[in-house]
Amino acid sequence: MNSHVPGTAKPAGQASALGAASAGWLTALDRIERTTVADPVIRVMQRGIRALPLGGMRDLLRGRPLGHPLHPVLVQVPIGCWLSAAVLEVVPGAHRAATTLTGVGLVGVAPAAMAGWADWADLPPEQARVGLAHAVSNAAAVACYALSLTARLRGRSAKGRLWSLGGLAAVAVTGALGGHVAYRQAVGAHPAS
Numbered sequence: 001m002n003s004h005v006p007g008t009a010k011p012a013g014q015a016s017a018l019g020a021a022s023a024g025w026l027t028a029l030d031r032i033e034r035t036t037v038a039d040p041v042i043r044v045m046q047r048g049i050r051a052l053p054l055g056g057m058r059d060l061l062r063g064r065p066l067g068h069p070l071h072p073v074l075v076q077v078p079i080g081c082w083l084s085a086a087v088l089e090v091v092p093g094a095h096r097a098a099t100t101l102t103g104v105g106l107v108g109v110a111p112a113a114m115a116g117w118a119d120w121a122d123l124p125p126e127q128a129r130v131g132l133a134h135a136v137s138n139a140a141a142v143a144c145y146a147l148s149l150t151a152r153l154r155g156r157s158a159k160g161r162l163w164s165l166g167g168l169a170a171v172a173v174t175g176a177l178g179g180h181v182a183y184r185q186a187v188g189a190h191p192a193s
Contacts (some may be wrong), residue, residue, distance in 0.1 A: 025176070029130065029177075029180055032129050032130050032133050033126040033127075033129055033130060034126075035129060036125075038129060038132060039125060039129075042125070042128050042129065042132060045121075046120070046121045046122070046123075046128065049117055049118065049120070049121035050121045050122070054118075058118060061114055061115045061118035061119075062115070062118050062119060063115070069115070069119055069182075070115040071112060071115040071116040071118075071119050072178075072182065074108070074111050074112035074115050075112045075116075075178070077104070077105065077108030077111075077112065078105040078106070078108040078109050078112060078171075079105075079171060079175070080105075081101040081102070081104045081105030081108065082101070082102065082105045082145060082164070082167060082168060082171060083168075084101050085097075085098040085099075085101035085102050085105070085164060086098075086164060086165075086168055088101065089161055089164070095152075095157055098152075098164075099149065099152045099153070099160070102145055102148055102149045102152065102160075102164065103149055105145060106142065106145055106146060106149060109138075109142055113135075113138065116131075116134075116135070116138075116178075117135075120132075120135070123181070126184065127181050127184050130177055130180055130181050130184070131177075131178075131181050133177050134174050134177035134178045134181060137170050137173045137174035137177060138170075138174045140170040140174075141167045141168075141170035141171045141174055142167075143167075144163050144164070144166040144167030144170055145163070145164065145167040147163040148160045148161070148162075148163035148164040148167060151163060
């Protein structure tokens with residue numbers, strides 16, 4: 001029996017596998033941060049977003065009235081809906097509810113994306129590069145969930161569930177990328193002494 005008691009050391013195989021996965025992820029993030037190939041596009045996009053005549057809406061999208069960014073608050077709608085839909089996939093008779101949650105999650109993407117782009121427009125190069133990867137993986141998640149909803153509405157629930165699983169995997173990746181951007185911002189704003 002191979003059980004693990006909380007507070008005790010993990011078996012060597014688990015620790016080394018976790019360490020290798022973590023090292024691989026951090027290496028990938030480091031490469032994204034250092035890769036300058038997309039910088040010309042990033043600069044044009046950032047300038048374009050900053051030039052939008054948003055007036056007071058920019059401060060709202062950036063979360064200034066709240067005292068913290070709005071994007072992490074708004075992403076809870078699509079993520080929460082899609083995670084809940086995944087849980088309902090295993091509940092008998094909950095197909096309709098899972099379909100509804102998939103659709104509501106897709107509707108919730110627009111405000112979250114607008115707030116995210118407003119924040120991204122002012123990021124320094126390293127975070128902007130990871131932020132662009134975050135946006136690309138968000139697009140993959142949205143595409144998967146849109147295909148899932150389409151399949152579900154056409155009565156192809158098995159295909160819809162498969163697209164949802166792909167979307168959930170993309171959400172996991174994009175969440176990790178977004179968390180890295182937010183963490184790097186916090187570290188950059190409060191350097192250790």
